[in-house]
Amino acid sequence: MALTHYNLFNVLRESLRGHTGWAPAWRDPDPKPSYDVVIVGGGGHGLAAAYYLAKRYGITNVAVVEKGWIGSGNVGRNTTIIRSNYLLPGNIPFYEQSQQLWANLEQDLNYNAMVSQRGILNLCHTDAQRDAYARRGNAMRLHGVDAELLDRDGVRAMYPWFNFDNARFPIIGGLLHRKGGTVRHDAVAWGYARGADKLGVDIIQNCEVTGFKIENGRVTGVETSRGFIGANKVGLACAGNSSRVAAMAGLTLPIESHVLQAFVTEGIKPFIDGVVTYGAGHFYISQSDKGGLVFGGDIDGYNSYAQRGNLPVVEDVVEGGMSLMPRIGRVRLLRSWGGIMDMSMDGSPIIDKTPVDKLYLNAGWCYGGFKATPAAGLCFAHLIARDEPHEVATAYRLDRFRTGHMIDEKGMGNQPNLH
Ligand SMILES: Cc1cc2nc3c(=O)[nH]c(=O)nc-3n(C[C@H](O)[C@H](O)[C@H](O)COP(=O)(O)OP(=O)(O)OC[C@H]3O[C@@H](n4cnc5c(N)ncnc54)[C@H](O)[C@@H]3O)c2cc1C
Numbered sequence: 001m002a003l004t005h006y007n008l009f010n011v012l013r014e015s016l017r018g019h020t021g022w023a024p025a026w027r028d029p030d031p032k033p034s035y036d037v038v039i040v041g042g043g044g045h046g047l048a049a050a051y052y053l054a055k056r057y058g059i060t061n062v063a064v065v066e067k068g069w070i071g072s073g074n075v076g077r078n079t080t081i082i083r084s085n086y087l088l089p090g091n092i093p094f095y096e097q098s099q100q101l102w103a104n105l106e107q108d109l110n111y112n113a114m115v116s117q118r119g120i121l122n123l124c125h126t127d128a129q130r131d132a133y134a135r136r137g138n139a140m141r142l143h144g145v146d147a148e149l150l151d152r153d154g155v156r157a158m159y160p161w162f163n164f165d166n167a168r169f170p171i172i173g174g175l176l177h178r179k180g181g182t183v184r185h186d187a188v189a190w191g192y193a194r195g196a197d198k199l200g201v202d203i204i205q206n207c208e209v210t211g212f213k214i215e216n217g218r219v220t221g222v223e224t225s226r227g228f229i230g231a232n233k234v235g236l237a238c239a240g241n242s243s244r245v246a247a248m249a250g251l252t253l254p255i256e257s258h259v260l261q262a263f264v265t266e267g268i269k270p271f272i273d274g275v276v277t278y279g280a281g282h283f284y285i286s287q288s289d290k291g292g293l294v295f296g297g298d299i300d301g302y303n304s305y306a307q308r309g310n311l312p313v314v315e316d317v318v319e320g321g322m323s324l325m326p327r328i329g330r331v332r333l334l335r336s337w338g339g340i341m342d343m344s345m346d347g348s349p350i351i352d353k354t355p356v357d358k359l360y361l362n363a364g365w366c367y368g369g370f371k372a373t374p375a376a377g378l379c380f381a382h383l384i385a386r387d388e389p390h391e392v393a394t395a396y397r398l399d400r401f402r403t404g405h406m407i408d409e410k411g412m413g414n415q416p417n418l419h
Helices: 008-015 044-057 092-109 127-142 152-158 185-198 239-248 311-324 326-330 373-386
Strands: 034-040 062-065 120-124 148-151 173-177 202-204 209-215 218-224 227-236 255-267 275-278 283-287 292-303 333-344 350-353 359-363
Touching: 034 044, 034 218, 044 062, 044 185, 044 359, 044 373, 062 185, 062 227, 092 185, 092 373, 120 127, 120 152, 127 148, 127 173, 148 152, 152 173, 185 202, 185 373, 209 227, 209 239, 227 239, 227 373, 239 255, 239 333, 239 359, 255 311, 275 311, 283 311, 292 311, 292 333, 311 326, 350 373, 359 373
Parallel strands: 034 062, 034 227, 062 202, 120 275, 227 359
Antiparallel strands: 120 173, 148 173, 209 218, 218 227, 255 292, 255 333, 275 283, 283 292, 350 359
């Protein structure tokens, strides 16, 4: 019988048999006429929601409907950073829940997602920024999240080769969050897909949702490129395409779609062992286990559904990198790519019911939805199963944009490019 469980014995045995004995990681079923729950979008959030629906809430008659292939969206395009260094009460418990799920994810899924809590350091360059980080660190510690405020010597002890002395914005310290780090992004999609499939969830790839059937204000199924699929409940987890898909159900979301680019260099010897963010511009960097420097910066700044970006942003991002660490100037860039970000107006997400009965929404993840994947999946599953928000996601209401209860982490105002 084909093997489904990964353990030392099975891996050793298969290594001697040319790895011919493994079962496919998930099945490739045709859609059934109807399901208890249909999740639209087979990214990290949709797959995690399906997994937790089956595992925690016992709802296994579930389909995840994906227009492309598993891993083709942002879950396979991000810069892999996870963290819970948030300031506001609406956010901290949610992201900390995610961190806790990350810590046990590989055992839970029986899948190597390369979870690496290697630490994340946010650099500061002005007194005002240091004050803001001190405040953020205090808020984190009050919620039981690890945070250390470093002075200049503290940063120098970790990264002596940063540009401390000749930079236009000299480094004066940083906020260190040791439990932050990186996770192999597409392995998260594959791990959740495999876990959900094992529990009976149908993962249906190459199946685009093209419309919704809504009767008397209640959703009863989805029209797809592979025919109609009935559903008692439908969850939307379409990330960058959220507005487009929600519009098919007659909804206008407080979300704009923007391109965000990421970059990877040729592999070099290990030289950055954690994640670092530059505080005087928008630049964040880590080094992959293969040795490539993985980095990114700002959104491109115009509305788009394209998965590729423009050259001025490439220039802006690498300028940020060069001002922080001039020694990367001779490293060759191997690849860059883009993903479509679902930018909400306050920079925080939405996990809520919609005005259409039994239609649920998970969207507005901006730059930060990868780190949220486990908690977003769990909270979305909870909402769908129980018809009420999970206790760590009560602030992520859709109507906050109407009632004025914004969750604006940076205090910058309601515009996507400010978050
Ligand atoms: C360059 C880049 C860097 C990033 N870096 C980070 C980071 O370091 N840390 C972090 O926390 N976050 C980061 N993010 C954000 C993060 O990747 C996203 O917020 C998160 O992945 C979104 O959730 P998802 O995985 O479910 O999205 P996706 O993987 O995009 O899943 C949505 C899916 O819906 C599908 N879909 C859309 N329309 C339809 C339809 N009509 N029918 C069926 N399926 C449909 C899409 O094909 C897609 O697969 C980054 C994003 C990008 C692009």
